[in-house]
Amino acid sequence: MAILVTGGAGYIGSAMVERLLASGRSVVVLDNLSRGHREAVPASVPLEVGDVCDPAFVSRVFDTHPVDAVFHFAAESLVGESMTDPGKYFRNNVGGVLTLLETMASHTARRFVLSSTAATYGDPEEVPIQETFPTQPTNPYGESKLICERLLHWFGRIHGIRWTSLRYFNAAGATPTVGEDHSPETHLIPLALDAAFGRRDPLRVFGLDYPTPDGTCVRDYIHIEDLADAHLLALEYQERSEWGIFNLGNGQGFSVLEVIESVQRVSGRRVPWEPAERRAGDPPRLVASSERARKELGWNPKRDSLDEIIASALRWRDAHPNGYGD
Numbered sequence: 254m255a256i257l258v259t260g261g262a263g264y265i266g267s268a269m270v271e272r273l274l275a276s277g278r279s280v281v282v283l284d285n286l287s288r289g290h291r292e293a294v295p296a297s298v299p300l301e302v303g304d305v306c307d308p309a310f311v312s313r314v315f316d317t318h319p320v321d322a323v324f325h326f327a328a329e330s331l332v333g334e335s336m337t338d339p340g341k342y343f344r345n346n347v348g349g350v351l352t353l354l355e356t357m358a359s360h361t362a363r364r365f366v367l368s369s370t371a372a373t374y375g376d377p378e379e380v381p382i383q384e385t386f387p388t389q390p391t392n393p394y395g396e397s398k399l400i401c402e403r404l405l406h407w408f409g410r411i412h413g414i415r416w417t418s419l420r421y422f423n424a425a426g427a428t429p430t431v432g433e434d435h436s437p438e439t440h441l442i443p444l445a446l447d448a449a450f451g452r453r454d455p456l457r458v459f460g461l462d463y464p465t466p467d468g469t470c471v472r473d474y475i476h477i478e479d480l481a482d483a484h485l486l487a488l489e490y491q492e493r494s495e496w497g498i499f500n501l502g503n504g505q506g507f508s509v510l511e512v513i514e515s516v517q518r519v520s521g522r523r524v525p526w527e528p529a530e531r532r533a534g535d536p537p538r539l540v541a542s543s544e545r546a547r548k549e550l551g552w553n554p555k556r557d558s559l560d561e562i563i564a565s566a567l568r569w570r571d572a573h574p575n576g577y578g579d
């Protein structure tokens with residue numbers, strides 16, 4: 254039997270593929286290569302290139318491979334973009350999950366792990382955020398993932414699909430072979446690293462007037478290998494439970510300015526930056542309580558120092574100065 258990794262050519266999906274291969278599992282990747290890279294998928298892994306929202310294509314993939322579980326990474330994931338093009342987020346994120354679930358219902362696969370997000374919570378009244386907190390997204394991206402969770406609830410009840418929603422906080426870092434290469438790049442850590450090495454313009458810090466200690470947004474950065482570990486634990490959890498929702502973060506918040514300081518410490522270079530307007534849709538503080546994942550999944554994130562996470566990203570960038578284009 255095989256695990257279907259949608260978005261397996263992308264940043265977090267390719268770290269998942271690497272982890273699955275290391276654990277001896279059989280893997281199939283589905284990716285439309287709109288943001289992912291063919292080079293990120295090992296030659297030994299079947300790569301089905303197409304759209305996760307296309308029922309005929311997805312059905313062919315399930316007819317061709319003995320899929321028994323789906324790890325679903327293929328999605329739109331940019332908070333800022335979702336505030337200017339909400340339709341893209343609802344169409345692709347909700348449409349992708351719906352297509353997969355309908356295909357699963359007519360095939361034998363009965364396990365699903367969703368890459369969900371901290372953006373489902375919106376602007377929480379307090380941190381760390383527990384899974385029981387209200388979900389009131391401040392952007393269409395978070396709302397689209399919340400709708401995906403509701404689809405899972407109903408397909409779980411009606412078709413017996415076991416499901417886990419993993420609400421990631423800020424995915425970061427790299428493995429020696431898998432790293433972050435988005436085009437355009439919008440994420441803080443790769444942009445700060447590139448600014449430090451003069452590969453880009455100075456970093457623009459979006460908002461210095463947030464209600465946080467230094468006025469910049471606070472986020473909880475979690476290494477992609479720790480995220481991948483949680484997916485394997487979620488599969489085991491599905492043996493004993495029909496569904497579950499888990500936050501995945503380190504439980505420690507860092508402001509944008511603290512991330513800049515860490516990049517400076519790790520790289521030994523100054524990060525040039527300038528103040529900029531707030532970015533629409535950004536909540537001031539997102540920090541996870543991952544107590545539930547620790548207790549119920551047995552998850553124990555191992556790469557929990559921000560400097561270490563940033564150092565891994567820097568090593569990958571040094572080894573791949575042009576990303577996967579090398």
Ligand code: UFG
Binds near residue numbers: 331370371460509
């Ligand atoms: N930021 C800047 N300047 C930049 C880029 C980012 O100041 O050039 C700030 C953002 O405003 C934000 C923080 O740095 O406050 C982190 O921004 P990212 O774009 O790196 O990440 P986000 O927090 O917007 O979003 C990420 C993922 C989402 C996920 C979210 C969960 O991209 O998919 O984390 O916390 F939902």
